[in-house]
Amino acid sequence: MDELYLDNIDEYVNDHNKIVTYKWLSLTLGVHVNTAKQMLYHYLEHKRKESSPQLHATYLVSGKLEGNGQTCHHVSLVREDQLEDFKSKMSLIVSVHVYSVQKALLKDSGPLYSVDYDAVKDNLKNCSKYSSIRCTNAVPMSAAELQQFQDVQRAPPPVPESKTSVTNGNSSTASKPSSKPQKGIMGMFANKSAPKSQDNSKEVKSEQKEESSSVTEAVKSKQALKSNPVANFFGTQTKKPDKPAKKEEEVVALEQQHQRTAPEEEQEPAAMQSHKETKSDSRSKTKRTEVSDSEEEIMEKKKRRRIKRPEPDSSDEDVIPDSPPQLKTKEKSPEKEPEAVRPSHASSETKIRKRRKVLKSRTFLDDEGCIVTEKGYVSESYSETEDDFQSTKQAPHASIKAKTTSSSKDDEKKSHKKSSASSNKGTKQASIMGFFQKK
Amino acid sequence: MFSDLSAQREGSSLLCRPASEDQGPVFERTTIDYSPCTERYRLGERSFSRQYAHIYAARLMEMRPLLSERAKHKWGSDVLIKKLCDLETGEQCCIVGTLFKRMDLQPSILKEISEEHNLLPQPARTKYITEADELILEDELQRIKLEGKIDRDKCVTGSVIVIYGAEKNDGKFTVEDFCMADLPLQTPRPELGSDKFVLLASGLGLGSSKADSMLGLQLLVDMVTGQLGDTGEQSGAATISRVLLAGNLLSQSTQDKDASTKPKYLTKKTQAGSVEAMRLLDELLLQLVASVPVDVMPGECDPTNYTLPQQPLHKCMFPLSSAYPTLQLVSNPYSANIDGVRFLGTSGQNVCDIRRYSSMESHLEILEETLRLRHLAPTAPDTLGCYPFYQRDPFILEDCPHVYFSGNAPVFGSKLVKGSDGQEVLLVTVPDFSSTQTACLVNLRTLQCEPVFFSAFSADEDEESEMNVSH
Numbered sequence: 060m061d062e063l064y065l066d067n068i069d070e071y072v073n074d075h076n077k078i079v080t081y082k083w084l085s086l087t088l089g090v091h092v093n094t095a096k097q098m099l100y101h102y103l104e105h106k107r108k109e110s111s112p113q114l115h116a117t118y119l120v121s122g123k124l125e126g127n128g129q130t131c132h133h134v135s136l137v138r139e140d141q142l143e144d145f146k147s148k149m150s151l152i153v154s155v156h157v158y159s160v161q162k163a164l165l166k167d168s169g170p171l172y173s174v175d176y177d178a179v180k181d182n183l184k185n186c187s188k189y190s191s192i193r194c195t196n197a198v199p200m201s202a203a204e205l206q207q208f209q210d211v212q213r214a215p216p217p218v219p220e221s222k223t224s225v226t227n228g229n230s231s232t233a234s235k236p237s238s239k240p241q242k243g244i245m246g247m248f249a250n251k252s253a254p255k256s257q258d259n260s261k262e263v264k265s266e267q268k269e270e271s272s273s274v275t276e277a278v279k280s281k282q283a284l285k286s287n288p289v290a291n292f293f294g295t296q297t298k299k300p301d302k303p304a305k306k307e308e309e310v311v312a313l314e315q316q317h318q319r320t321a322p323e324e325e326q327e328p329a330a331m332q333s334h335k336e337t338k339s340d341s342r343s344k345t346k347r348t349e350v351s352d353s354e355e356e357i358m359e360k361k362k363r364r365r366i367k368r369p370e371p372d373s374s375d376e377d378v379i380p381d382s383p384p385q386l387k388t389k390e391k392s393p394e395k396e397p398e399a400v401r402p403s404h405a406s407s408e409t410k411i412r413k414r415r416k417v418l419k420s421r422t423f424l425d426d427e428g429c430i431v432t433e434k435g436y437v438s439e440s441y442s443e444t445e446d447d448f449q450s451t452k453q454a455p456h457a458s459i460k461a462k463t464t465s466s467s468k469d470d471e472k473k474s475h476k477k478s479s480a481s482s483n484k485g486t487k488q489a490s491i492m493g494f495f496q497k498k
Numbered sequence: 499m500f501s502d503l504s505a506q507r508e509g510s511s512l513l514c515r516p517a518s519e520d521q522g523p524v525f526e527r528t529t530i531d532y533s534p535c536t537e538r539y540r541l542g543e544r545s546f547s548r549q550y551a552h553i554y555a556a557r558l559m560e561m562r563p564l565l566s567e568r569a570k571h572k573w574g575s576d577v578l579i580k581k582l583c584d585l586e587t588g589e590q591c592c593i594v595g596t597l598f599k600r601m602d603l604q605p606s607i608l609k610e611i612s613e614e615h616n617l618l619p620q621p622a623r624t625k626y627i628t629e630a631d632e633l634i635l636e637d638e639l640q641r642i643k644l645e646g647k648i649d650r651d652k653c654v655t656g657s658v659i660v661i662y663g664a665e666k667n668d669g670k671f672t673v674e675d676f677c678m679a680d681l682p683l684q685t686p687r688p689e690l691g692s693d694k695f696v697l698l699a700s701g702l703g704l705g706s707s708k709a710d711s712m713l714g715l716q717l718l719v720d721m722v723t724g725q726l727g728d729t730g731e732q733s734g735a736a737t738i739s740r741v742l743l744a745g746n747l748l749s750q751s752t753q754d755k756d757a758s759t760k761p762k763y764l765t766k767k768t769q770a771g772s773v774e775a776m777r778l779l780d781e782l783l784l785q786l787v788a789s790v791p792v793d794v795m796p797g798e799c800d801p802t803n804y805t806l807p808q809q810p811l812h813k814c815m816f817p818l819s820s821a822y823p824t825l826q827l828v829s830n831p832y833s834a835n836i837d838g839v840r841f842l843g844t845s846g847q848n849v850c851d852i853r854r855y856s857s858m859e860s861h862l863e864i865l866e867e868t869l870r871l872r873h874l875a876p877t878a879p880d881t882l883g884c885y886p887f888y889q890r891d892p893f894i895l896e897d898c899p900h901v902y903f904s905g906n907a908p909v910f911g912s913k914l915v916k917g918s919d920g921q922e923v924l925l926v927t928v929p930d931f932s933s934t935q936t937a938c939l940v941n942l943r944t945l946q947c948e949p950v951f952f953s954a955f956s957a958d959e960d961e962e963s964e965m966n967v968s969h
Contacts, residue, residue: 081725168956176712
C-alpha cells in the first residue's frame with residue numbers, strides 16, 4: 060500500500076489545520092472506515108517517531124462497564140490522555156481505535172461532531188458506502204417504484220373522500236364537482252349530459268360517490284349555474300384549483316335554485332340537444348381545452364359575468380367552478396373592453412373557448428313593464444364559429460324571454476341589474492374578484 | 499450481553515498499520531422476519547361528533563367476562579358476581595366496574611372557564627393527587643363509593659377491576675380484596691438460533707437549542723451502521739437487525755408557539771422550529787435506513803395528531819429517507835412481530851399520565867401496572883387525549899407481548915415479568931436519549947435488555963462525571 064495517504068493526512072492536519080476524523084478521511088479518500096482508522100494510527104505513529112510538532116488524537120473506546128449493579132455497553136470518545144484511565148475502568152474492552160487527529164488540543168468534542176456532520180452532509184447518498192455493514196434490503200426504491208407507491212396511496216384517498224362526504228353530510232357532495240372539474244367538463248364533452256341532467260334533478264342531494272355521479276353533479280351544478288343569470292365564467296379557470304368552500308356554497312345554492320327551476324331542466328336538455336348537433340362543437344371543445352390553458356392567465360384577472368344561457372354550453376360547465384366569486388360580488392371586469400374586440404376576431408378564434416364581451420346596447424321591455432336598457436357587456440362563452448356565435452346570441456334573447464314566466468325572474472332581474480350596474484360603472488374600476496381568481 | 503458477544507468475535511485491532519490492499523471487512527446485516535400489526539391503531543376517517551362514553555362502555559363490555567373468570571378463580575367458583583343495581587346491603591359479593599378517582603386537583607376545563615369561580619388557569623403540577631381523593635366504582639348503570647383495602651393512590655381512573663366485599667349501611671362498598679384482569683395469554687416465542695438484537699431508542703430531541711446530545715446521537719448512528727469500533731464490534735453491530743425509535747424525535751423546544759405569544763411583526767418571517775428539526779431528522783434517518791430497517795414512532799412533540807392513537811408521521815416529511823423501503827413509519831402505540839417476538843409499546847404518554855395521577859413514581863412500576871390491568875392507557879380518555887372510539891377499545895391487550903416497552907423514561911429500566919399462565923414479558927423503559935445518552939439493546943434470543951451508553955468529553959467534565967452512568 061503506497062504511503063501517499065500519509066502525506067495527504069499530513070497536508071490536512073498541518074497545512075489546512077483540519078481535524079481529521081476517520082469518517083471524514085474515509086469519505087475523502089474513498090476507503091473503508093477501518094482502513095481509515097488504521098491510516099490515522101499509522102500517521103500518528105509515524106509523526107511521533109519523527110518527533111514533529113505536537114499532534115493530538117482522540118480515541119474511541121467501547122466496552123463493558125459495570126456500575127450500580129448494572130452492566131452497560133459503554134461507547135466513549137476520549138482524549139489521548141484519558142485513554143488509559145478509561146480502559147482501566149472498563150471491565151471488558153471491546154474496541155479501541157483512533158477517532159481523530161488534529162493539531163490543537165481539543166477541550167470539547169463539539170468540533171468533532173461538526174466535522175462529521177459536514178462530511179456526512181456532503182456525501183448523503185453514499186454515507187454507508189464505506190461502512191462495514193451492508194444491508195440487502197436497504198436499496199432506495201427507483202423513481203418508478205416510488206411513483207407506483209404514490210399512485211397507490213392517492214387512489215384510496217379519493218374513495219374515502221367520497222365516503223367522508225356521506226358522513227359529513229350534504230355540503231361535501233358539492234365539493235365533489237369541484238374536485239373533479241376536469242371530469243365534469245369531459246363528461247359534458249361526452250355529450251351525456253342530457254340524461255344525466257334529468258337524473259340530477261331527482262337526486263340533487265344524492266350522495267353517490269361514483270365518478271359518474273360526480274360528473275353528473277358537476278354537470279348539474281353547471282347547468283344550475285347557467286340558469287343563474289349572474290354566474291358565467293369560462294372553463295379555462297376550472298383547471299385551476301378553486302376554493303372548495305366557495306364552490307360548495309355556490310353549488311349548494313345553485314342546487315337549490317335548480318330544484319326550484321325544475322322546468323328549466325327541460326329547456327336545458329333541449330338546448331343541449333341543439334347544442335350537440337354541431338360536430339364542430341366537440342372538435343372545438345377539445346381544442347378549446349387545449350388553448351384555454353394559454354389564455355388562462357389572461358382570463359384570470361378578468362371578471363366575467365355571463366348571461367345565463369339555457370343551453371348547456373360546455374364553456375358553462377367549465378366555468379361553473381368559478382361561479383361562486385361571480386355570484387357573490389357584483390363586480391365588473393374592466394377587461395371586458397379588450398374582449399369586446401374579440402368578437403371581431405371571432406373567425407380567427409373560432410376554436411378557442413373563451414368568453415367574449417360583446418358591447419351592445421339592448422333595450423327591451425321585460426314582463427314587468429320596465430324598459431331595461433343594457434349598455435353593457437354581454438359576456439358569452441362560446442367556442443363555436445362566428446355563425447354559431449350569431450345563433451347563440453339569439454338564444455340568450457330567446458331564453459330570457461322564455462324564462463320570464465319561470466321563477467328565475469329574480470335571477471334575471473339580478474342579472475339585469477348587475478349588467479346595468481356594470482355598464483354604469485364601466486370598465487374603469489379594477490375588479491375585486493381578480494384578487495380571488497389569481498391562483 | 500452485547501459487549502461480551504462483540505468481544506468474543508474475531509477481530510484484529512485497528513491500532514496498527516493498514517494492511518495492504520485489504521479493503522476492510524464487510525458484514526451482512528442479519529435479516530429478520532418482520533410483520534407489523536397496522537390495523538389496530540390506525541384510524542381511517544375520523545368523526546369527533548361522538549361522546550367518549552362509548553369507549554368506557556366498550557371497555558367494560560370486553561373486560562367483564564375476563565374479570566368474572568378471574569374472580570371465580572381467586573375467590574371460588576361459587577362467589578356471587580353482581581351488578582351494582584342488584585346489590586343488597588351486607589351481602590358478600592363481587593362487583594365488576596370501572597374505577598373513577600375523584601380528585602380535587604384534577605384540571606377541569608369547566609372550572610377554569612366558569613366565571614363564578616374566578617379561577618386562573620391552574621399551573622401544571624407533577625402530581626395531582628391529594629389526601630381527599632375518592633374512589634368510585636362505576637358500571638353500566640350505577641356508581642358506588644369505595645373504601646377499604648384498596649390503595650387509593652395507586653389506582654387511576656379508567657381501570658376495570660373486580661372487587662370483593664360488601665355494601666355497608668352507609669351506602670359505600672367496603673373492599674376486602676380486589677383483582678385485575680392480569681396478563682392475557684401468550685403465544686410462545688420461537689427458539690432462535692443466533693443472537694439478534696433490536697435497538698430501542700427514544701427522545702432523540704432534535705432541533706433543541708442545546709445540541710449536547712448530537713454527538714452522542716452521531717456515535718449511536720455510527721455504531722449501528724458499522725462505522726464505529728473494531729471489526730469485532732462491527733460484526734456485533736451487524737446483528738442489530740432493527741432499530742425502533744419510540745417517540746419524541748423532535749425536542750420539546752420545537753413546540754414553542756412563538757407565533758401566538760410574540761407580536762406578528764417579529765415572527766412574520768420566522769419558520770417554525772420543527773421545520774429545521776425535521777430536516778435534521780430526515781438526514782439522520784437517511785444514514786440509518788441505508789443500513790438497517792428502522793421503525794419510527796411519533797411521540798408527544800412530533801408533528802402528528804395529539805390524541806392517542808397517534809398516526810404515523812407522513813412520509814412527505816422525509817424526502818430523502820422515504821426512498822428506502824427500510825423506513826417504516828408506524829403509529830403510537832405500536833405493535834409488531836419481529837422474528838416471532840411480539841413487541842408492543844408506546845412513546846410514553848400513557849405512563850407519564852398515570853404517573854401524574856397516582857403515587858407511583860417509577861416508569862417501570864407503572865408499565866407493569868398497565869400490563870396487569872391488561873390496558874395500555876386506562877386514563878384515556880379522562881386525562882389523556884384519545885380518539886372517541888365507538889365500538890371497540892383498541893388499548894386493551896388482547897394477547898400478551900413478549901417485549902413491552904414505553905419510551906421517554908427518565909432512566910433506563912428493564913424487568914422480566916412472569917405471568918400465571920407461563921407468560922414471560924420483558925418490560926423495558928426506554929430512556930430519553932437527549933438527557934441520558936442511553937439506548938437499549940434487546941436480545942431476541944434470550945429476552946434480555948442491555949443499555950448502551952454514549953459519551954464524549956467536554957471541557958468542564960471531569961472523569962467522575964463521565965463515569966456516572968445513568969442507570
